[in-house]
Amino acid sequence: xxxxxxxxxxxxxxxxxxxxxxxRSLDFxxxxxxxxxxxxxxxxxxxxxxxEGSKATYEQGVEKDKFLINHASLTLSTLTxxxxxxxDSSFYICSAPRLAGYADTQYFGPGTRLTVL
Amino acid sequence: xxxxxQPNSMESNxxxxxxxxxxxxxxxxxxxxxxxxxxxxxxxxxxxxxxTSNVNNRMASLAIAEDRKSSTLILHRATLRDAAVYYCILRxxxxxxxxxxxGKGTRLSVIA
Numbered sequence: 001x002x003x004x005x006x007x008x009x010x011x012x013x014x015x016x017x018x019x020x021x022x023x024r025s026l027d028f029x030x031x032x033x034x035x036x037x038x039x040x041x042x043x044x045x046x047x048x049x050x051x052e053g054s055k056a057t058y059e060q061g062v063e064k065d066k067f068l069i070n071h072a073s074l075t076l077s078t079l080t081x082x083x084x085x086x087x088d089s090s091f092y093i094c095s096a097p098r099l100a101g102y103a104d105t106q107y108f109g110p111g112t113r114l115t116v117l
Numbered sequence: 118x119x120x121x122x123q124p125n126s127m128e129s130n131x132x133x134x135x136x137x138x139x140x141x142x143x144x145x146x147x148x149x150x151x152x153x154x155x156x157x158x159x160x161x162x163x164x165x166x167x168x169t170s171n172v173n174n175r176m177a178s179l180a181i182a183e184d185r186k187s188s189t190l191i192l193h194r195a196t197l198r199d200a201a202v203y204y205c206i207l208r209x210x211x212x213x214x215x216x217x218x219x220g221k222g223t224r225l226s227v228i229a
Contacts, residue, residue, distance in 0.1 A: 004160075032214040043204075044161070044219040093160045097214055104208070106153075106217050108160030 003027060004096050006109035013084055014117055021079045021112045023050075023094030029074035030096035034106075035067075038091040050077040050094075084116040121205045126224040129195045137190040137223055139205030144185050147210045152179065152190050153217070154201040161204065161219075164190065168210075200227045 003026040013019050023033055031052045036044040048058045048069055056069035068080040081088055093111045097104040122140040129135040141150065152164040165172055165179045167188070172179040178191040192199055204222040209215075 006160075034216040036219075043202075043221050044155075046216050046218065049216060091158075095160070095217070099213065104212060104214075105163050105166075106161075108162065111158070111160045113158075 004094065004107045004109040006092075006094055006112050008112060009110060010113045010115075012115045012117065015085055016083055018080055018082045019084055019114060021081070021092055021094075021114075023077045023079070023096075023109050025075045025096045025107070028096075028098050030077075030098070031074060032097060033071060033077040034095045034097075035069065035077075035079050036093045036095070038093060038111075044093060047079075050079075052077075081114065084114070086116045089114055089116045121207060121220055123203070123205055123220065123223045125221065126226065128226045128228060129192075131197060131227055131229050132194050135192040135195045135199070135225065137192070137203050137205075137225065138187065139189070140187045141205070141207055142186045144207055145209070148207040149210060150179065150181060150185075150188050151206045151208050151217075152177070152203060153206065153219075154203045155222070156198075156201045161217075164203070166208075195225075195227045197227050197229060200225055 005024045007022045033050040035047045037047050038044045047062045048056045050056045050069045050071040052071040058064045071077045091111050095106045095108045097106050149166050151166040153161040155161040165177050167179045180189045202222040202224050
C-alpha cells in the first residue's frame with residue numbers, strides 16, 4: 001500500500017536554531033501534501049498546504065516566514081521551522097492524498113516530534 | 118467539510134466488539150463518511166469509508182444509517198492494539214486535493 005515517510009522521527013534542538021523535516025511519498029506521486037501540528041492531548045491542526053511547483057498556502061495564524069515549506073518534487077515536501085522556540089515544540093505530521101475512484105484516501109507520515117530547549 | 122459529533126471517549130474489553138458512533142446531521146448528498154484512527158505517537162491511518170451502503174474491510178465495518186445522518190464504526194473484536202483516537206470525517210466526493218479536517222475524535226481505551 002501507499003506509504004508516506006518522515007525524517008527525522010524525533011529532533012531536539014536549541015532555541016534559535018532551524019530544523020528541517022522531510023516528508024516523502026514512497027510509492028506514489030503527490031502534487032499536494034499537507035502539514036499538521038499536534039500538541040499533547042489535542043487534535044491535529046492543519047498548518048499549510050504544500051503544492052508542487054508553487055507556493056504553499058498557510059492557514060490563518062501560521063507564520064509563513066517561520067514555517068518554510070518547499071515542495072521540490074512530486075514525492076518530497078519539506079517543512080523548515082526557522083528560529084525555533086520552546087513554544088514550537090510539537091508533533092508535526094504530513095499527509096498526502098491519493099485518489100482512488102471517487103474518494104481520496106490520505107496517507108499520513110509517522111510524525112516528527114520536535115523538542116526545542 | 119460538514120461537521121461531525123463523536124463521544125469524547127469510550128472503553129471496551131479486549132476481544133469484545135466495539136461500536137463507535139458518529140453523528141453528521143448536516144451531511145450532504147455528495148459527502149463520503151471517512152474514518153481514520155491515530156495510535157499513540159503515530160500519524161493517523163485510514164480505516165474505512167462509505168457513502169450509503171454498509172462497508173466491510175479487514176480492519177472494521179462501517180454501518181451507515183438509512184438517512185445518512187449517523188454512522189457507526191464497528192471493530193468486531195477489540196484488541197489492545199486498537200486503543201487509539203478514532204476520527205469520523207466527512208469528505209465531499211469532489212474533495213480531491215483538500216486536507217482532512219480533524220475534530221476531537223473518540224479516544225478508545227481497551228481493557229485486557
